[in-house]
Amino acid sequence: MSFNDRVYEIVCQIPEGQVSTYGQIASLAGSWRASRAVGYALHRNPYQGKVPCHRVVFQDGRLAKGFVFGGPGVQRQLLEAEGVTFTADGTVDMKTCRWKP
């Protein structure tokens, strides 16, 4: 098992209606600065379909613009369908949906 697997495990543990940030996951995985590695791992996402990468967002609550899986706007629908609140800014309402381990 490696850092990558731990990331997938953590992301998979995010309940519906809540989101987490790359930094948060990286911190749980062992290093808060590994946010890049987390993003990279999720980008590859060999477990796509099992790991809800759409629940992982920036610290700001925003997602990678242009790298969204099904296309721009899909992520918002997915999270909205799960009960995640969005702001008028198009970002996730962190104060309400931020996953606390």
Add this chain to the structure above:
DNA sequence: AAATTGACGGATC
């Protein structure tokens, strides 16, 4: 094995 890159985050200019 080394260099480059890539869904980030924080700090600085």
Add this chain to the structure above:
DNA sequence: GGATCCGCCAATT
């Protein structure tokens, strides 16, 4: 306040 730079980790080439 906005834009830019640097730093970290892991994976790919």
